Amino acid sequence: MSVASITSGVTSTSTAHNIREFDNNNKEILKRLLKLPENENCADCGALEPQWASVNLGIFLCIVCAGIHRHLGVDVTRVKSVNLDSWKDSEVETVKATNNIKANEYWESYLPDNFQRPNYTDSIGLKEQWIKCKYADKAFVPIDVNDPKIKRLNFNERQGWVYKKGLVVKSWKKRWLKFVGDDHLYYFKNPSDKNSCGSISLKDLGQIDSVSEVDGKSFCFIVSTPKRRYLISCENGADMFVWINNIRVASALLYAKK
Numbered sequence: 001m002s003v004a005s006i007t008s009g010v011t012s013t014s015t016a017h018n019i020r021e022f023d024n025n026n027k028e029i030l031k032r033l034l035k036l037p038e039n040e041n042c043a044d045c046g047a048l049e050p051q052w053a054s055v056n057l058g059i060f061l062c063i064v065c066a067g068i069h070r071h072l073g074v075d076v077t078r079v080k081s082v083n084l085d086s087w088k089d090s091e092v093e094t095v096k097a098t099n100n101i102k103a104n105e106y107w108e109s110y111l112p113d114n115f116q117r118p119n120y121t122d123s124i125g126l127k128e129q130w131i132k133c134k135y136a137d138k139a140f141v142p143i144d145v146n147d148p149k150i151k152r153l154n155f156n157e158r159q160g161w162v163y164k165k166g167l168v169v170k171s172w173k174k175r176w177l178k179f180v181g182d183d184h185l186y187y188f189k190n191p192s193d194k195n196s197c198g199s200i201s202l203k204d205l206g207q208i209d210s211v212s213e214v215d216g217k218s219f220c221f222i223v224s225t226p227k228r229r230y231l232i233s234c235e236n237g238a239d240m241f242v243w244i245n246n247i248r249v250a251s252a253l254l255y256a257k258k
C-alpha cells in the first residue's frame with residue numbers, strides 16, 4: 001500500500017469520525033430542544049412528543065404532519081427526522097432560533113375569532129388542508145405582511161354552492177348552502193329561492209370532518225346529526241376547510257349555550 005493511500009485512508013476515517021461527532025452533537029442539541037415546553041406538541045396538530053421537523057420553518061412535527069409537509073414541496077417546507085436523518089449545522093441553528101409557539105405566533109397570527117384549530121384526532125384530509133392553508137397559502141400570517149403569494153380565507157362568507165347527498169340517497173344534488181343564524185344550515189335549489197329544499201340542525205352534532213373522495217366527488221365532508229348523516233362536496237379544499245370550521249364554530253357555540 002502506498003503512503004498516499006494510507007494517508008488518504010487515515011484522512012477519510014478521521015473525516016467520517018468528525019462527521020459522526022458533529023452529528024452526535026447536533027442530535028444532543030435537538031434532543032434538548034425537544035424537551036423545551038414550547039416544543040412538546042406538534043406545531044400543527046398538537047400531538048405530544050414530535051420527533052420530526054421542518055428544517056427551514058424551524059418547527060417540530062409529529063410523523064403524520066411531517067408526511068403532509070413532505071407533499072407541500074421543498075420550496076415551502078423541508079422535512080427531516082430528528083432521529084433518522086443527519087442535520088446540517090445551519091438547520092439546527094434554524095430550529096434553535098425559533099420554537100413551535102413562536103413560529104405559530106407568526107403562522108397563525110390571523111386566525112378568525114372562535115377558530116376551531118384542527119388537532120391530531122381529525123382526519124388526514126382536514127389536517128392536509130390546514131397545513132396547506134397555513135404554510136403554502138400563508139392564509140393566517142400577520143395582516144401587515146405584504147406577500148403576493150398570500151391567499152386569505154373568507155370565513156365570513158357563510159353561504160355557497162356545494163353538492164349534497166345523504167348516505168342513503170345515491171345521487172349528488174347541487175345546492176346553495178346557507179347558514180341561517182348559528183343553529184341551522186338551509187339548502188336551496190337557487191340562491192334567490194324563498195323556500196328551501198331542507199335544513200340541517202346544528203344542535204347536538206356528532207362528527208364534522210372531511211372524508212376522502214366519494215362517488216367521484218372530492219373535497220367532501222360529513223355532518224352527523226342525531227338523526228341523519230349528510231355528505232357535502234365543495235369546489236375546492238379551501239372551501240371545504242372554511243365550511244368545516246364554520247359548522248364546528250356554530251356547533252360549539254350552541255353547545256356552550258346549553
Ligand SMILES: [Zn+2]
Pocket residue numbers: 042043044045046047061062063064065066120
Ligand atoms: Zn401533527
